[in-house]
Amino acid sequence: xxxxxxxxxxxxxxxxxxxxxxxxxxxxxxxxxxxxxxxxxxxxxxxxxxxxxxxxxxxxxxxxxxxxxxxxxxxxxxxxxxxxxxxxxxxxxxxxxxxxxxxxxxxxxxxxxxxxxxxxxxxxxxxxxxxxxxxxxxxxxxxxxxxxxxxxxxxxxxxxxxxxxxxxxxxxxxxxxxxxxxxxxxxxxxxxxxxxxxxxxxxxxxxxxxxxxxxxxxxxxxxxxxxxxxxxxxxxxxxxxxxxxxxxxxxxxxxxxxxxxxxxxxxxxxxxxxxxxxxxxxxxxxxxxxxxxxxxxxxxxxxxxxxxxxxxxxxxxxxxxxxxxxxxxxxxxxxxxxxxxxxxxxxxxxxxxxxxxxxxxxxxxxxxxxxxxxxxxxxxxxxxxxxxxxxxxxxxxxxxxxxxxxxxxxx
Numbered sequence: 322x323x324x325x326x327x328x329x330x331x332x333x334x335x336x337x338x339x340x341x342x343x344x345x346x347x348x349x350x351x352x353x354x355x356x357x358x359x360x361x362x363x364x365x366x367x368x369x370x371x372x373x374x375x376x377x378x379x380x381x382x383x384x385x386x387x388x389x390x391x392x393x394x395x396x397x398x399x400x401x402x403x404x405x406x407x408x409x410x411x412x413x414x415x416x417x418x419x420x421x422x423x424x425x426x427x428x429x430x431x432x433x434x435x436x437x438x439x440x441x442x443x444x445x446x447x448x449x450x451x452x453x454x455x456x457x458x459x460x461x462x463x464x465x466x467x468x469x470x471x472x473x474x475x476x477x478x479x480x481x482x483x484x485x486x487x488x489x490x491x492x493x494x495x496x497x498x499x500x501x502x503x504x505x506x507x508x509x510x511x512x513x514x515x516x517x518x519x520x521x522x523x524x525x526x527x528x529x530x531x532x533x534x535x536x537x538x539x540x541x542x543x544x545x546x547x548x549x550x551x552x553x554x555x556x557x558x559x560x561x562x563x564x565x566x567x568x569x570x571x572x573x574x575x576x577x578x579x580x581x582x583x584x585x586x587x588x589x590x591x592x593x594x595x596x597x598x599x600x601x602x603x604x605x606x607x608x609x610x611x612x613x614x615x616x617x618x619x620x621x622x623x624x625x626x627x628x629x630x631x632x633x634x635x636x637x638x639x640x641x642x643x644x645x646x647x648x649x650x651x652x653x654x655x656x657x658x659x660x661x662x663x664x665x666x667x668x669x670x671x672x673x674x675x676x677x678x679x680x681x682x683x684x685x686x687x688x689x690x691x692x693x694x695x696x697x698x699x700x701x702x703x704x705x706x707x708x709x710x711x712x713x714x715x716x717x718x719x720x721x722x723x724x725x726x727x728x729x730x731x732x
Contacts, residue, residue, distance in 0.1 A: 338406025343383025434481035438708035438716030466530035479534035554579030666693025
């Protein structure tokens with residue numbers, strides 16, 4: 322008995338599964354630091370259930386299969402109670418079979434393509450209806466865009482998001498020939514031909530807009546080439562879904578002024594919670610220049626929901642925590658509340674920001690809380706699907722046949 326009690330009194334282990342090297346390190350290192358800050362703050366408050374937290378950090382190195390190996394190592398060797406991690410969808414999909422097999426728990430903090438709801442994942446980033454669709458509406462309604470260039474990095478998130486957006490644009494009366502889609506590999510650097518193709522779209526006088534799902538360091542070359550080709554935001558606006566304060570902090574932003582990004586948080590949001598978070602972040606990093614961004618907010622929201630759920634369940638065991646977490650709320654940084662829904666997604670406001678010369682954003686549009694939709698309404702095969710881990714105990718429920726299509730995720 323004594324040994325068991327001793328084990329219970331040991332630290333609660335928090336796994337951190339983010340790339341600290343390779344093409345995604347530019348974005349993911351910050352999220353590792355965010356988890357470390359949250360752990361340190363929680364420990365100052367006395368930990369959880371009277372136990373201290375210990376972060377276990379690994380580096381999957383922007384190598385997608387390595388994410389699965391590192392997740393397995395965290396769960397079986399380090400025996401972590403929870404994991405915070407992944408950025409790209411390909412890394413998350415690599416981890417899914419491992420956490421579903423071992424009944425692990427992953428908090429995933431980045432906007433993504435939806436079309437998924439795993440029992441073992443809490444999705445704290447935006448689904449397409451909380452970012453991609455509202456941004457497209459902004460292009461259509463506010464900017465009068467008539468032709469669309471959908472430019473993405475070649476992996477599952479951009480491809481699925483653009484499939485959804487193509488269907489959505491067609492439903493809004495945009496002709497197929499007025500939608501240009503292009504994919505480039507991670508780390509792509511030669512953008513001259515693609516930018517020339519985008520410029521050529523406007524030769525007929527129709528207004529062109531770019532929707533960018535370009536991820537990682539390829540963005541640097543993309544925006545440089547736009548500037549070199551004389552493409553300013555008033556001529557051809559770009560709205561990006563993967564470019565935030567962190568990605569801009571290392572760049573000369575003169576080329577980017579006026580271009581847009583859609584997120585659920587910007588550092589310039591005015592709220593007491595945000596002011597406090599920024600102050601804590603600068604103090605934790607010891608760097609006045611370190612910026613905050615949307616996936617950091619999503620990481621913080623996920624961490625705070627997990628703490629609440631563990632306290633409510635009285636244990637870090639995954640199933641009781643999952644039972645406890647649905648319906649919980651925690652403050653976001655824009656002045657509202659984030660609520661966890663039965664589909665393991667959050668309610669989030671949608672913000673559109675315009676890039677300023679200092680690499681920050683002017684918030685030009687903001688909605689109230691939008692509930693995240695795991696399965697899009699704009700693809701016929703997904704429109705009939707629902708996710709509900711409380712009543713239906715299923716992440717992929719067909720509302721027409723009234724059956725659970727599958728319990729395990731699509732890998």
